[in-house]
Amino acid sequence: MSLYLRSDEAPTLPPPVRGGGAIGWLKDNIFSGWVSGPLALASLALIIWITPDLIRFYILDAIWTADDGAACRVQGTGACWAFVDRKLDFFRYGSYPVAEHWRVDLVLMVGTVLSARLLWPEGKKSAFGLFAFLVGIPLFIFLMIPGPAAIISAPGLELAILAGGIALACVLEFSKLRTLWVGLIFFVIYPVVAAYLLKGSPLLGLIQVDTNLWGGIFLSLLVATIGIVFSLPAGILLALGRRSELPAVRFFSILYIEFVRGVPFITVLFMANTMLPLFVPDNWSPDRLLRPIIGFALFAAAYMAEEVRGGLQAIPKGQSEGAMALGLSYWQRMRLIVLPQALTLVIPGIVNIFISLFKDTTLVAIVGIFDFLRAIDAARIDPVWSGPTVSPTVYTFAAAFYFLFCFGMSRYSQMMEERLSAGRRR
Amino acid sequence: MSLDAARERPSSSFLYNPQIRGLFWQAVLIIIVGFLGYEAVINAATNMRARGIPTDFSFWDRVASFDINLTLISYSATSTYGRAFLVGLLNTLLVAVIGVVFATVLGFFIGIARLSKNFVVAKLASFYVEIMRNTPLLLQLLFIYNAVLKPLPNPRDSISFGAGFYLNNRGLVMPDPQFAPGAGFILAAGLAGIVGSILYKIYAKRRQAQTGEILPVARVSAALILLPPLMAYFLAGQPVSFEMPFLRGFNFVGGVRVLPEFVALVLGLSIYTAAFIAEIVRAGILAVSHGQTEAAQSLGLSRSQTLKLVIIPQAQRVIVPPLTNQFLALTKNSSLAVFIGYPDLVQVFAGTVLNQTGAAVQVIAITMAVYLVISLITAFIMNLYNRRMALVER
Structure with a gap:
């Protein structure tokens, strides 16, 4: 099979034009080529078209406090x-059961502090890292999981759990406990204790909570x-x-x-x-x-x-x-x-x-x-x-x-x- | 040499012989697995007898006496459980095939968009990918079904797209094509057009090798595939007509109705899987070294030629194996249909049939076997394809 070879020289093309400044950047990065230009315009149009609606729905027109669904049912209101x-x-x-929520909170608090210690081996070297580990993580769990309502209903218990979380973090940090031991606590002792705590046991004086x-x-x-x-x-x-x-x-x-x-x-x-x-x-x-x-x-x-x-x-x-x-x-x-x-x-x-x-x-x-x-x-x-x-x-x-x-x-x-x-x- | 000598050292007891140890541990494993299997079977037999659960497949030919709202083959409440199984299987395959097509198209588009030099397009695509990959598919399905499709207006106030397409809370209504006797010609003309375009492509390739002339393959192929059926349509006296849906009372009459469950499932599966496919495509294209692009450009190939002739053929080899996994994942994920009530294999067979017959072990085993067979067939086809791609390489 004979293959084609070009015999005449191809004409020299002019060098690519490259504009400087803001317009040049726009031309290179946003509106380059005949596919990408319209696509960019379409994307921009989509963003401009959809963002205000989203902001209006989720923030501006949203109903933040109400006792029942009446306020949310009003025509034109946003997220409920x-x-x-x-x-x-x-x-x-x-x-x-509401009265037993503290058991779940306690299990989550201890679990989070332990796993943070395992997952974040060297991050605590900086002052910020240390602060985040000792106080930030317990506080985060405290605010995320029990939430303000639980703190108002049972302030002593929930604050005790927060203090316990911080104390546990301090012990884990300053006792120089080896990661292996933390791992053993997390994988062996903690699950058993957590299971008994969640399930409840008459021996511990905790009422049984069915799964x-x-x-x-x-x-x-x-x-x-x-x-x-x-x-x-x-x-x-x-x-x-x-x-x-x-x-x-x-x-x-x-x-x-x-x-x-x-x-x-x-x-x-x-x-x-x-x-x-x-x-x-x-x-x-x-x-x-x-x-x-x-x-x-x-x-x-x-x-x-x-x-x-x-x-x-x-x-x-x-x-x-x-x-x-x-x-x-x-x-x-x-x-x-x-x-x-x-x-x-x-x-x-x-x-x-x-x-x-x-x-x-x-x-x-x-x-x-x-x-x-x-x-x-x-x-x-x-x-x-x-x-x-x-x-x-x-x-x-x-x-x-x-x-x-x-x-x-x-x-x-x-x-x-x-x-x-x-x-x-x- | 030295290893053999150490093995045959007379002082070492046979306890330290690696072969004997290997045999010993394998025997232990086989005994444990065998014991567990035996116990499971014995327990299952005892428990099933005690609870009156059927242990054979006699339910297969009994009358199902329940209805299914989407059937590709004829089915009624008087059909057998076996027939119900077939209906469910076909519904699963329908969703899987359509989902795979949509997901691939969307996924390739988004994957390429993510690599775009265009700042806005690339950011938008990566935003899509991150959102879709980091939220559960089930949540997306429920969102589409309960928060998007369910609140749609009732049939009286349907959203009309024109040309007989209506969207309402009972699904998507569209015109039903009716085929008169001459319709076969259109199909024949279409097939002839496809064959013609393939022949033309072979001819164009040969011609380019001989003379360097590049023929407009894409345009001619499009004309070859589109024009003959169109001509056949008019020559045969317009044998295809559309039965338009129209509103009567509270619902539409005529036309085809696509279930909202089907729309939600196809939509959910394809936009979710598309995000994963996009990442695969992106990784595949990035895997082709930049030197290839530069070499192609220095040869004077245009951007689209570089992509078509240099990048894609090489990226394909990296993309295809994980892409297959995504297709299989989509097929398996179609079992989430059970959450929104689309009558797929799991919903019909592992749901309704299992509850009616109580034959848990048989039904679950059959269901699992179906998915296993689908996986194996797909893996087999893709292996053949991979082998072909690998040969092209050399």
């Missing part, structure tokens, strides 16, 4: 924040935390199993991972809810709340395993062989050499999975768990408040909540990624 304000307790605690009554933000955080905390070790084990040299271990790992990843989370929840009680002896049947949590954890582990496997594959074999030559055993090699490098590589992926798991907690509503979104959806149809603006308002509130958490997690992962990749930067 009064509704959110009134239902805030329900969104936070579900149907947990049917648990709900709201607190339940969403609980499900997400258990799933996330469980998924990482289980995922690492599954990932190691998938790369194992033992065929039986590899087979079961692949079977499990591919099966769980191939089906929708809803069917896993259905399975946990209806089939789990059938698979165990009758008197072992797990609690109504525990079933979806087990399903969630099992689901999370499979996704985590694939992410960790990606990291394991990226570590050159020489690392493992070098460790072998030093006489390290399999578990020593993995724990000291391979996993630290592999996990560092996949931190963004792991956090992405955390984010998607946190979003997936909303699906537990399908098996009757009263998580935050379900509480929102149940409160929405309250006839006292029913009005055209109530649904957009509560959904926006929920979206803001989830966005804050997920966006925060992704920013945290970017920070950690930078910190941990310091060794690889040239």
Whole structure:
């Protein structure tokens, strides 16, 4: 096949025109080319057209305080924040008895301070960081979770919880407790104490609160935390199993991972809810709340395993062989050499999975768990408040909540990624 | 050598033989898994018998006696559970296919917009991506369904788009195309046009290789695909007519009605997945090194030529595998239909059928198997595609 070759010389084109100043920048960055120019105009028009309406709806015309839905039903009013304000307790605690809310607050306070200590290992070096850790985080939880209403109804108890949070932060900071011990407290002692505190126990003099009554933000955080905390070790084990040299271990790992990843989370929840009680002896049947949590954890582990496997594959074999030559055993090699490098590589992926798991907690509503979104959806149809603006308002509130958490997690992962990749930067 | 010597060292007991240890741990694992599986089966059998739950598949041929408000195949309350399963499966596939198309188009558009040098466009696109990726899909679905579609006016006050399209709280009403006998010609002419455009593209490629002349492939293809069906339409005596919907009493008569649940699900799934696809597209384009762009520009290729001939073919290889995962995720996420009452596989089969028959284990197993099979088929097709792409590389 003869190929075409150009024989005559192409004419010299004039150099590209580049204007300076504001007009030049506009021409280069906003209105370059015949597609981008109109597109930019359209985008600008969209922003100009939509922003005032949003500001008017959510801020200027919004109803901030009201006793019932009458004010929100008036034609032309904006978001009904009064509704959110009134239902805030329900969104936070579900149907947990009001007199026992302090138990939830205490669990959240201790959990947040402990996890902040674990997640923020060196951030406290600056004066601001130290202040944020010692006072800022307890205060934040105090203002976010119990809220002003609870402080007015039970001032002593709630202030005691705030003081306890600050005290705990000080102890964690100044006792020079090693991170390993904090981890042990967080993963072993804290869950047991929290479970007894939330569930209540006659021995401790706390009335029993059935899991049917648990709900709201607190339940969403609980499900997400258990799933996330469980998924990482289980995922690492599954990932190691998938790369194992033992065929039986590899087979079961692949079977499990591919099966769980191939089906929708809803069917896993259905399975946990209806089939789990059938698979165990009758008197072992797990609690109504525990079933979806087990399903969630099992689901999370499979996704985590694939992410960790990606990291394991990226570590050159020489690392493992070098460790072998030093006489390290399999578990020593993995724990000291391979996993630290592999996990560092996949931190963004792991956090992405955390984010998607946190979003997936909303699906537990399908098996009757009263998580935050379900509480929102149940409160929405309250006839006292029913009005055209109530649904957009509560959904926006929920979206803001989830966005804050997920966006925060992704920013945290970017920070950690930078910190941990310091060794690889040239 | 030395490793083998160490292994065969006579002083070491067989307890330290890695092979024997491996066999031992595998045996332990198999025994544990086998024991758990056996216990589960025995317990399930006992529990199911005790609670009177059916353990066979005899429900499959029994009469379902419930209605489904969207059926692609003929179905009535007297059909069997098996038929209901089929209806649900087809509804799931319908949503998945339409959702995938929309999500891909929107996702590519936003992904490229994010890379735009244009400040406003890029910021707007990244704003979209951050909002969509950081809020739960279920929340978005509920928002679209409960806060956008439900408060729409009732059929009497429908929003009219003209040409017989109306939007109201019972869904989207549009004209129903009616095909008279001659309509087959239009289809045939369309197919012929597509074949013609493919042949023309092959011819244009060969011609360019020989003479350097670049033929206007896009314009000619568009004409070849659009004109013949249009001509066939008029030559065959306009065999396609539209049955217009019109208001009678409180509702529309005639035309096709798209359920609001369907609109919400397709919309929610596609705008959510589009944000993820946009990130994949962006990463794929960024993965092509800048030297490629510079080299293409120094060869005198225009911006669009650089994109079409140099960047996209290379980015495709990076984009396709994660894109497949997104398609599968969308298909699996279509099971969220159950929250807004769209009759998909999970809602019809794992919901209504399970509740009516009580055959939990069988129904859930079948449902899971369906999604697994869809995953496996998609993975298989995409592997074939990947292999082809990899061959083009060399």
